[in-house]
Amino acid sequence: MAEKLPAKERMKITRQEMSNQDPDERKNNFDEVPFGFTEETALIEAQRCLECPKAPCIKGCPVEVDIPGFIRLVLEKDFAGAARKIKETNALPAVCGRVCPQEEQCEMVCVLSKKFKPVAVGHLERFVADYERENNLTELPEIAPPTGRKVAVVGSGPAGLTVAGDLVKLGHKVTIFEALHKPGGVLVYGIPEFRLPKKIVQAECDFLAQMGVEFKNSTVVGKLDTIDELLEMGYDSVFIGTGAGLPNFMGLEGENLIGIYSANEYLTRSNLMRAFDGDSYDTPIIHGKNVAVLGGGNTAMDAVRTAIRLGAENAYIVYRRSEFEMPARKEEIHHAMEEGVQFHLLTNPIKFIGDENSKVKQMECIKMELGEPDDSGRRRPVPIADSNFILDIDLVVVAIGNSSNPLIPATTPGLECNRWGNIIADEKTMLTSRKGVFAGGDIVTGGATVILAAGAGKVAARAMHAYMMGKSVEETATT
Amino acid sequence: MPKVIDNMQIGPMVWKMRVEVPHLVEKAKAGQFVILRVNEEGERVPMSIAGLDRENGLLTIIYQVVGKTSGLMTTIEDGGEIADCVGPLGVASHVEKWGTTVVVGGGIGIAPVFPIAQAYKEAGNKVISIIGARNEELLFYRDEHKSVADEFYPCTDDGSFGHHGFVSDVLKKLMDDGVKIGMVMAIGPVPMMRVVANLTKEYNVSTWVSLNPLMIDGTGMCGGCRVTIGGETKFACVDGPDFDGHQVDFDLLSARLSAYREQEQAAMKKMLDDPNCRLHESVQNFKYPEPRKA
Ligand SMILES: Cc1cc2nc3c(=O)[nH]c(=O)nc-3n(C[C@H](O)[C@H](O)[C@H](O)COP(=O)(O)OP(=O)(O)OC[C@H]3O[C@@H](n4cnc5c(N)ncnc54)[C@H](O)[C@@H]3O)c2cc1C
Ligand code: FES
Numbered sequence: 001m002a003e004k005l006p007a008k009e010r011m012k013i014t015r016q017e018m019s020n021q022d023p024d025e026r027k028n029n030f031d032e033v034p035f036g037f038t039e040e041t042a043l044i045e046a047q048r049c050l051e052c053p054k055a056p057c058i059k060g061c062p063v064e065v066d067i068p069g070f071i072r073l074v075l076e077k078d079f080a081g082a083a084r085k086i087k088e089t090n091a092l093p094a095v096c097g098r099v100c101p102q103e104e105q106c107e108m109v110c111v112l113s114k115k116f117k118p119v120a121v122g123h124l125e126r127f128v129a130d131y132e133r134e135n136n137l138t139e140l141p142e143i144a145p146p147t148g149r150k151v152a153v154v155g156s157g158p159a160g161l162t163v164a165g166d167l168v169k170l171g172h173k174v175t176i177f178e179a180l181h182k183p184g185g186v187l188v189y190g191i192p193e194f195r196l197p198k199k200i201v202q203a204e205c206d207f208l209a210q211m212g213v214e215f216k217n218s219t220v221v222g223k224l225d226t227i228d229e230l231l232e233m234g235y236d237s238v239f240i241g242t243g244a245g246l247p248n249f250m251g252l253e254g255e256n257l258i259g260i261y262s263a264n265e266y267l268t269r270s271n272l273m274r275a276f277d278g279d280s281y282d283t284p285i286i287h288g289k290n291v292a293v294l295g296g297g298n299t300a301m302d303a304v305r306t307a308i309r310l311g312a313e314n315a316y317i318v319y320r321r322s323e324f325e326m327p328a329r330k331e332e333i334h335h336a337m338e339e340g341v342q343f344h345l346l347t348n349p350i351k352f353i354g355d356e357n358s359k360v361k362q363m364e365c366i367k368m369e370l371g372e373p374d375d376s377g378r379r380r381p382v383p384i385a386d387s388n389f390i391l392d393i394d395l396v397v398v399a400i401g402n403s404s405n406p407l408i409p410a411t412t413p414g415l416e417c418n419r420w421g422n423i424i425a426d427e428k429t430m431l432t433s434r435k436g437v438f439a440g441g442d443i444v445t446g447g448a449t450v451i452l453a454a455g456a457g458k459v460a461a462r463a464m465h466a467y468m469m470g471k472s473v474e475e476t477a478t479t
Numbered sequence: 480m481p482k483v484i485d486n487m488q489i490g491p492m493v494w495k496m497r498v499e500v501p502h503l504v505e506k507a508k509a510g511q512f513v514i515l516r517v518n519e520e521g522e523r524v525p526m527s528i529a530g531l532d533r534e535n536g537l538l539t540i541i542y543q544v545v546g547k548t549s550g551l552m553t554t555i556e557d558g559g560e561i562a563d564c565v566g567p568l569g570v571a572s573h574v575e576k577w578g579t580t581v582v583v584g585g586g587i588g589i590a591p592v593f594p595i596a597q598a599y600k601e602a603g604n605k606v607i608s609i610i611g612a613r614n615e616e617l618l619f620y621r622d623e624h625k626s627v628a629d630e631f632y633p634c635t636d637d638g639s640f641g642h643h644g645f646v647s648d649v650l651k652k653l654m655d656d657g658v659k660i661g662m663v664m665a666i667g668p669v670p671m672m673r674v675v676a677n678l679t680k681e682y683n684v685s686t687w688v689s690l691n692p693l694m695i696d697g698t699g700m701c702g703g704c705r706v707t708i709g710g711e712t713k714f715a716c717v718d719g720p721d722f723d724g725h726q727v728d729f730d731l732l733s734a735r736l737s738a739y740r741e742q743e744q745a746a747m748k749k750m751l752d753d754p755n756c757r758l759h760e761s762v763q764n765f766k767y768p769e770p771r772k773a
Contacts, residue, residue, distance in 0.1 A: 179696065179700075180696060181516060181562070181563045189700075218564065218565035220565060220566075220568065223506070224502060224566075225506075245698070245699070246700065247702045255712070256705055256712060256735070258738045259738075261703070262702040262703075264700055264702065265695060265701035265702055268700070273522070280520055282521050282522045282547060284522075284739040284742040284743070284746075358731065358734035405699050406699075407699065407717070
């Protein structure tokens, strides 16, 4: 193992960063932007961890990965062991190493960040997970003897995949029902290739299949079979992880013109249907020259960076608050800026104008200023009178968030939802108002993060196991 | 992968395919639709349900060659496979006992309106069936319609069979003759549905139309299928496909349907120019149909 340097020395090491594809080059391709650590940089970075006894990073992680523990294994050059260590609590390290907002979680509370830069936990996580996968070191975990219990998992996003993995290991027979033709949820249809290569998601799903999870794709629960029918068919327990997949629109004049997409549609065409590779795939997509993306979250950044790659000459983010309030990860905003995205901040669209063929050609906007804080504590944007202006555009992507899809609640009597249509589940067990039916991820929280969805899956799996083995669900509740 | 039992040409550019999807067939109802992909590279294309053979678990779809994907579909041999088929999607047609009902099918819409005619009949309605196409060759499903309809009015644009003229002529005559109609269900090309809806609005007769916008997921996730109904945005895949014909913004619907016309034509041309093109001979001589005037 690499010698651990004395703490003082370690603090002198500068944080290692991944090298990135050059912005001018990556603008023209869908390959991943950062290249990932080399063994060398990983070992240097691992030295920086002080292994402080309190390890605030563990508490900063929504699923409490033993961060100093896995970093120690990196230092010992047991990279696959490090990946396995993470997998004890997070089934999807290759994904989370790429898309988690570490800067708001583990890295934010890293002791080093007070004086220096925090340990690059995310980069290390990605490195060990990739190392394990690329060197075929992924070991099938021990599978407990069959329990004779059957589980139906509805939705194959990070929440559903996590539940499936945990329960199959415990000896249950697990079937995932997925509406789309490919599993992965937002990881396959939403997040673009340049941020999360789809082969990584596929590898995770293949791994689950090897462990014995059965995938039933192209199966819409609530349309083919309802939750109640699944229970009647002999599934002992059901997990609902159907995500937040109903795109919001703004209700503006002209919003249904040709050339106005929801982010879900735009990204699904490009990612799931692979319209970015028009030579090989048949699904069409509009290649806008002047593209406006409405919104300031990760989804908006993904959409605007996709537009750049599909040949936009001008790609705008139109956001009604200021950069400070933008919910997207800083890294994504930075990448977007590097790639030439133009930001119309404190700007709100008010109507869309079409040509004689009902194609959108212009968008009328109004300038905003920040007023008093609203319920969310963020300052409320208010329009500035007579500040209207016209933006010439030929493609608009509306990325202002999703609501919950009513399909399952509407077909499951007795399943309680809150007033936004999110399924109500007990935080400690993810049990819903229906016996044996659990739920987690975006369908419970509203649009959140991959790691929170995966974390909810962990909690649910534990409670579902207890339920199926005839124990009280509450007993296993995590505290 | 779902098995294609048979796939045959039933008109100049019209094919009929039967797919073995027993579970889907068991659950499906008239008025719903499915989304299928021919192969890994293929688009997701919505298809109306044109028949359900519950005994054998077979789904019938009728499709017209309008572009690359439907062109490719013609190459699937009996006993072959498609990549996937998801459904049943959408809300089933609303069926109650209204008394006298009229089902109107135009072009390819003749097929999906047939199971609805059956459902109307089963609910105890009198069913008048009006179907129309350009010419006799394209007027398929005659026997089917005849088998359920109490009155059957075939029409052709060129007069080669039945009434010489449009389906709307026949419907207008019925209403002028004072037939009391409880419900009209119209499925067909947008111009036909528009004409029917405008007509029944004049006579104050309730009318459903089944809309077929472009779709991707079919579960409400993308909003690509949005239509404007009475000034409000609806997602046809989950709120429809049936809507009150008097509320539909048909202009917007037909505009949105043409969103990718150039790309579609380019794709079709590329396929036809390929010397190894395996397409059916009749498809190789494919020309884009002139928009049908109503
Ligand atoms: C474009 C975009 C970028 C994002 N970027 C990030 C990021 O960088 N970092 C981050 O942490 N988070 C990000 N998020 C959020 C994150 O992706 C979600 O919080 C997370 O995927 C939620 O997981 P889930 O398992 O709850 O649901 P989802 O991932 O939404 O999966 C739900 C699955 O259920 C299926 N389904 C729905 N209804 C049914 C039904 N009736 N029957 C069968 N299947 C059904 C859906 O098809 C889907 O596959 C992003 C989201 C988007 C849209
Ligand atoms: S097809 Fe995507 S929402 Fe209807």
